[in-house]
Amino acid sequence: MSLKNKLVLITGCSSGIGLATTKYLISKKCRVIGISRKNVKLLYNKNFKHIKFDLTEFDKYDIITNYLRTKKLKIDFLLNNAGINIPNKFDKIDKNDFEQVLKTNTYAPFFLTQKLINFIKTKGSIVNISSFSAISGGPFSSHYTISKSAIEGLTRNLAIFFGKKKIRVNAISPGLIKTRLAKFPKKHPYFERIILQRAGSPEEIAKVVGYLFSDSASYINGQTINVDGGMFLK
Numbered sequence: 617m618s619l620k621n622k623l624v625l626i627t628g629c630s631s632g633i634g635l636a637t638t639k640y641l642i643s644k645k646c647r648v649i650g651i652s653r654k655n656v657k658l659l660y661n662k663n664f665k666h667i668k669f670d671l672t673e674f675d676k677y678d679i680i681t682n683y684l685r686t687k688k689l690k691i692d693f694l695l696n697n698a699g700i701n702i703p704n705k706f707d708k709i710d711k712n713d714f715e716q717v718l719k720t721n722t723y724a725p726f727f728l729t730q731k732l733i734n735f736i737k738t739k740g741s742i743v744n745i746s747s748f749s750a751i752s753g754g755p756f757s758s759h760y761t762i763s764k765s766a767i768e769g770l771t772r773n774l775a776i777f778f779g780k781k782k783i784r785v786n787a788i789s790p791g792l793i794k795t796r797l798a799k800f801p802k803k804h805p806y807f808e809r810i811i812l813q814r815a816g817s818p819e820e821i822a823k824v825v826g827y828l829f830s831d832s833a834s835y836i837n838g839q840t841i842n843v844d845g846g847m848f849l850k
């Protein structure tokens with residue numbers, strides 16, 4: 617599965633799954649443009665370019681496309697990974713939190729992908745990061761659940777939109793992964809459901825992203841792949 621010399625744009629590259637994927641793809645000889653609000657420790661790698669940017673600032677997306685245009689760059693792969701959760705019960709979620717979660721998890725992948733239409737190479741590949749919450753619902757965070765269900769629908773829709781350019785679009789639905797977003801996975805009410813009896817690592821998601829980008833996945837399109845240790849089998 618050669619990913620050598622491919623150019624990848626990754627959102628949410630400063631921690632967790634995004635950082636692990638950035639490191640993994642650089643180890644496979646990709647060049648990565650990473651977007652996040654905070655700086656990244658990996659900044660000094662010659663195959664890494666950081667754009668410090670808040671993805672909820674939709675009217676400033678030209679900063680990203682202007683960079684690509686100025687450098688005459690087209691990307692091979694796009695990973696829409698950046699995401700937040702503001703956990704709360706349904707009756708306690710206010711409009712502000714609702715909007716913040718939807719803007720980051722749903723609007724940003726939608727409008728960033730739209731902005732990048734002419735910057736993604738023919739036969740490229742897009743991966744969106746969903747969540748097990750899209751399937752499970754759960755006791756908390758109905759706004760987060762909606763935002764991730766939307767991503768899975770968008771993934772199927774984009775697979776059709778990008779079909780003419782033979783750009784494959786898939787989603788990964790991670791289970792509980794040890795990151796800043798899920799600091800205490802063992803305390804999660806659904807931890808007991810995991811057949812493998814452990815949380816996943818960000819690196820285990822990164823490898824599936826690499827697989828979906830690669831030619832090894834050349835006939836996988838419009839799918840959501842669950843990577844959750846077997847969370848919904850009992």
Ligand SMILES: NC(=O)c1ccc[n+]([C@@H]2O[C@H](COP(=O)([O-])OP(=O)(O)OC[C@H]3O[C@@H](n4cnc5c(N)ncnc54)[C@H](OP(=O)(O)O)[C@@H]3O)[C@@H](O)[C@H]2O)c1
Nearest residue numbers: 628630631632633652653654671698699747793795797798
């Ligand atoms: N961990 C899990 O158990 C789990 C399970 C299912 C799905 N997921 C999904 O996996 C993805 C990655 O999450 P993670 O677990 O790796 O959490 P994380 O460590 O908190 O990483 C989230 C990333 O998103 C970036 N981000 C958030 N808001 C942003 C904004 N407005 N603009 C730019 N970047 C922004 C953060 O960077 P800055 O803070 O520097 O901006 C950070 O790099 C998310 O979509 C999440 O919903 C995680």
